[in-house]
Amino acid sequence: KGKIEFQNVHFWYPNRAEKKILDGASWKADSGQTIALVGPSGCGKSTSIGLLTRLYEAQKGTVSIDDVDVTMLNIHALRKMVGIVQQEPNLFNGTIFENVALGDVSITEEKVIHSCKIANADGFVQKLANGYNTLIGAGGIQLSGGEKQRIAIARAVVHNPPILLLDEATSALDAESEIMVQTALKSASKGRTTIVIAHRLSTLRDVDKIVVLKDGMVQEMGIVWHGSKAP
Numbered sequence: 001k002g003k004i005e006f007q008n009v010h011f012w013y014p015n016r017a018e019k020k021i022l023d024g025a026s027w028k029a030d031s032g033q034t035i036a037l038v039g040p041s042g043c044g045k046s047t048s049i050g051l052l053t054r055l056y057e058a059q060k061g062t063v064s065i066d067d068v069d070v071t072m073l074n075i076h077a078l079r080k081m082v083g084i085v086q087q088e089p090n091l092f093n094g095t096i097f098e099n100v101a102l103g104d105v106s107i108t109e110e111k112v113i114h115s116c117k118i119a120n121a122d123g124f125v126q127k128l129a130n131g132y133n134t135l136i137g138a139g140g141i142q143l144s145g146g147e148k149q150r151i152a153i154a155r156a157v158v159h160n161p162p163i164l165l166l167d168e169a170t171s172a173l174d175a176e177s178e179i180m181v182q183t184a185l186k187s188a189s190k191g192r193t194t195i196v197i198a199h200r201l202s203t204l205r206d207v208d209k210i211v212v213l214k215d216g217m218v219q220e221m222g223i224v225w226h227g228s229k230a231p
């Protein structure tokens with residue numbers, strides 16, 4: 001579960017058709033692998049993630065999950081298969097529970113607690129007076145950047161998705177929160193196919209493969225060996 005494949009993907013933004021963002025990009029991630037998507041700014045990394053979540057659709061080629069073209073998938077099913085953490089946590093004025101469950105009635109408090117544990121957010125949530133019912137944002141308590149991002153990670157895994165997309169998930173944080181969020185991301189990505197977009201080289205230490213995007217195509221696919229996987 002969670003195999004991702006880009007096959008000869010061509011994409012341009014309709015309002016900027018003269019610039020091909022992806023121009024025949026092909027790469028894949030096997031189930032459970034962690035792949036780093038790297039390349040110069042503007043090469044199409046975030047766009048590739050948007051193609052996976054169907055924020056955008058490729059004009060040519062296919063983006064598939066478990067051999068099914070994502071454009072053929074039911075959008076609700078796709079949302080549950082793919083969790084996403086971006087640079088900004090994008091929480092709204094509401095309780096922690098509401099921010100993780102996003103109004104899905106199938107999400108129980110137990111599921112929220114479980115995903116907060118996975119995201120290493122359980123500790124500080126327990127310390128708040130009303131726990132998961134603490135109001136956050138302008139109407140309530142201010143969380144630190146790292147705490148907010150851990151709530152965002154809990155939201156990303158609450159449906160236990162086979163795929164996790166991390167788009168600069170630690171870029172906006174100070175060094176101290178970055179370490180804590182990095183640990184949370186490692187825990188959250190366990191057992192999931194994970195696509196990482198990051199600039200810092202340290203993030204690439206733990207990946208299985210590096211996909212380099214340049215001029216709309218995949219320039220290089222390095223296999224990274226580490227720990228027990230070393231040959």
Ligand code: ADP
Pocket residue numbers: 013015016021039040041042043044045046047048
């Ligand atoms: P990366 O994540 O690799 O930095 P992006 O995927 O964000 O790159 O962007 C690729 C290119 O597409 C950039 O040149 C960017 O300016 C452009 N772009 C991004 N979003 C849009 C949009 N909505 N409309 C037009 N161009 C866009």
Ligand code: ADP
Pocket residue numbers: 046053054055083084086087
């Ligand atoms: P940018 O990279 O242009 O600054 P953002 O990183 O803020 O853009 O967000 C990219 C887009 O992804 C936004 O339009 C946001 O609404 C959308 N988005 C956020 N979460 C999801 C999701 N789970 N699935 C699909 N799209 C999402």
